[in-house]
Amino acid sequence: MAGVITPTAAYARDVSVTWWYTASSILFLHAFAAVTWTIGVFAEGTPTVLVLNLLGVAGSLASAVLLLVRYRREPLDDADVIARRPVWPLVVSGIVAAAAMGLSTGSLLLGVGFAAQTLCLVRWRAGVRVRLAVLSIVVIVAVWLIEVTRLQPQGYAQVFALPFFVALLPPLTATSLWWWDIVRELDRARRAEGRLAAAQERLRLAGDLHDLQGHHLQVIALQLELAEKMMTRDPEAAAQQVRAARVSVDDARRGTRDLAARFRGVPLPDELANAADLLRAAGLTVDLIVDVSADRAPADVLGPVVRESTTNVLKHGGGVSASLSLVRQDGAWVLVVENDSRAATVPVSDGAGLSGIAERVGALGGVMDATRLDDRFRLTVRVPEEVAA
Incomplete structure (x- = not known):
């Protein structure tokens, strides 16, 4: 029914909101500390120092954004994700930007704090982030003490304000991402x-x-x-x-x-997930994209299409990869099943399976399109959104 949010869709939305809250909080604290410290450079620094500081702030913030984007996309249980994926260019860029900020302000603490936060934005193997956060706290405290000894007594006040905030960035970042991992693990378990x-x-x-x-x-x-x-x-x-x-x-x-x-009472997202699992069990690499509100899609119509399409991929595909997607687009639910095929010379036929899908969808005002693009076969089914789920 239109306008009804199912518990599954509501939970998926809450998980997404949790991520955006976590990421925006980390970036806000990052930007606040960097910009606040930059204000002092505007007041006292030379143009060269100012440019160096601005480049450092921009580079550090950009690295943090890109690392967070990667963090959300990376799998939770891939122990070799750091070794296989080129994350280090972003880490090095963030550390270089942090060093530029430290040089432009004359504060070793600033550079070390932002460099440590950059390292905390990486998805490490189990247990590494905790040790890294503890180590960063020890190093930051040591650097803090070094900077305090260089100040006159009247400068003690300024070293216990903003520097204290910068010192908290790495542990706060590590804790926030650890909490997000727990939420994501619970969602995966659900x-x-x-x-x-x-x-x-x-x-x-x-x-x-x-x-x-x-x-x-x-x-x-x-x-x-x-x-x-x-x-x-x-x-x-x-x-x-x-x-x-x-x-x-x-x-x-x-x-x-x-x-x-x-x-037919099985939810459509579960139908798609089961189809993806079945194809993976057959040795195919499967990409699955499901709209967060897919529970409202007409399962009575699209469920049989998913099952028939999966059977066709297993029976006639013979390839190594497939993709399934269900999205809401322009007032309609669009289901796309695509797979590669070694039998590229086999024409797209009007067999009983495809004909049955076309008749079932056409009776509800929908359309079906089956096309072959080089060595890939794509089945697209579009059903009006107002069709009852």
Whole structure:
């Protein structure tokens, strides 16, 4: 239903809000400390020193932004992420910018504090960030004491104000990102629990379907066998058994429809996640993009499309990668399933699967487009947003 926010969508929104709050807080503290210290350079520094300081502030802030962007995108459980991904250019840029800020202000504490914060913005292996934060506090305190000894007693006040704030940047950054990792881990656990619940429900439905069809098929077989034996001796009784078999067929069909209705109750995001897991289990590299409000998409329409498309990828693809995406665009839900294929010469056919998808979508005012681009096959399904979920 339009305008209704499901618990899953609300939780995903809350997780996103938590990230933006965390990142904006880190950047605000970073910018506040840098700009506040720069004010003193404007008042007392030469043009050369001022330019050096501004370059340092801009470079440090840009490095922090880019490191935070990378931090959110990196996986939680990849132990070799630092070794494999070129994060060090950003780290080096941030440290160089921090050094420029320290040189322009004549404060070793400023340079060390911002350099330590840059290191805290990296996704380290488990336990490294805590040790790094503790080490940075020790180093900053030592540098702080060195700067205090260079000041006259009347300068003590200024070294316990803004420098204290700068000294807190690394531990505050490490703590904030540690908290974000906990929130993200909880969100991942929630998603995994949802997929597991959906898988368990499917197994239960499969068992129910097996029992239902097995029972009815056995009854139908017995009724038809009895009708065959009675055909010559008592045609009327044989016809009665045939009619009973027909009733059993109707019962089986009705029971199957009821089970299918329960199966369609699986949320569409879980359908997509299960499809991605199935393709990954088959050895494909899968990219999955799901709109945060995908729970409001019509699962009765798009769910069968997802299952049919996944089957086609496994049966006819033969490639190594695939992508699934469901987004809301221009008043419609757009589902795109794309995969590479070694069988690039096979034409796009109007088989029963694609024809069934086209008919199902077209009946609701939607459209389906199946195209081949070089060695990639893309299926795009667009359904009006007002279609009931």
